[in-house]
Amino acid sequence: MSPAPARPLALLHTSPVHVPVFDALRDRHHPGLGLRHLVHEELLDRARAEGPDAVADAVGRVLAGAVADGAGAVLCTCSTLGAVAEARAGALGVPVLRVDRPMAAEAMRGGRPVVVVAAVRSTVRPTLDLLREESADPATCVGTVMVTEAWERFEAGDREGYLDAVAAAVDGIATAERPVVVLAQASMADAAERVRTPLTVLSSPGTGLAAAARAVGHRPE
Template identity: 35%
Template sequence: MTKRLGLIHTSATLVDVFAALCAEHLPGVETFNIVDDSLIKNTVAAGRLTPQTARRVAGHIGSAESAGADHILVTCSSIGAAVEAAEPLTGVPVTRVDRPMADRAVVLGDRIGVLATLSTTLDPTADLVRRRAAAAGKEVTLTARVCAGAFEALMSGDAATHDERVAGELAALSGEVDVVVLAQASMARVAGTVESRVPILASPPLAMEHLAGVL
């Protein structure tokens, strides 16, 4: 029986990114998408994930299950706490996109850099890395930074400015740590453009590798 993967996005820009990754890593799996950019817009406006937005995330996850998903992937790190809260309420496995990346970072180094273009993503990702390190029985040191203005540039259609600012911060941060974690899926496009002496981890391909193992 063909497996079905439901993907929940907070930006339409990620639909094509994950479609390509699914075609590469999950060729025999059917996929469908739920896109609601108000989730990230409301989170950014409030400066945090609010209970109202968290309930709506849980609603989308429930809708994906009702639509026939055998597994659900939520591709936005900013709403990760809501994803984890919804997992016990859902009858199929649910993966937050940055969890496999956090686990890989903990394996690769003791000094972990976390780079984001939004503070609302930086804090949840840094918290996830700390918790996954604790679960693995490992002590890590985190260096967390926000790449100011990059997200706004991307949302306004100026991808070049986004990529330039992320690349600059990435080059600087990679000189201070053992491994760098890119907190947002939208930053993955820059990972291969920067020369670095340390691994640079992006969540989309690592999430797909994880799903290929379970699906």
């Protein structure tokens, strides 16, 4: 008897730009994986204004709705809301993953300094907390680079300008200590292809989706 097909994976996004990114990753690396995209831009807007905890109940309702609709797991692609989403897993009875955890684990694995590049300030604290959770050495040096002007371009719909600004910020990081660069937001992923730096640059969508695919028991067709 063949195994039952994997239940679909729900993805919680706070921008519609993530939908084609994850669809493309699915088509390339996880063919046959069922995805259900849930886009709630208002959650990030409120979290930026009031803090992530202010939207915890609203996030919980979105996740519960996804599970009621048959999702076998939920992947939160917003770094600002990742910890809030993960905290709901116990009540929902299905895995709830944050897209940046596998990236954080990889960044902290070698004990090298880490530099976090972020365009939204509300993302910084959750990302730093996550890196500390994944670190075997609490003395690992972690710095941050803010690219607030990049987010202005993102909000204006200038994706190319946004990615160029992120790439320029990465290229401006000093290379002497050979830090690992972490792109804190999933929307930054394509900037990694535009950098000229010799440093290792990590982004979250690919490894995050792979972890979520495993969580729903997906087997490539």
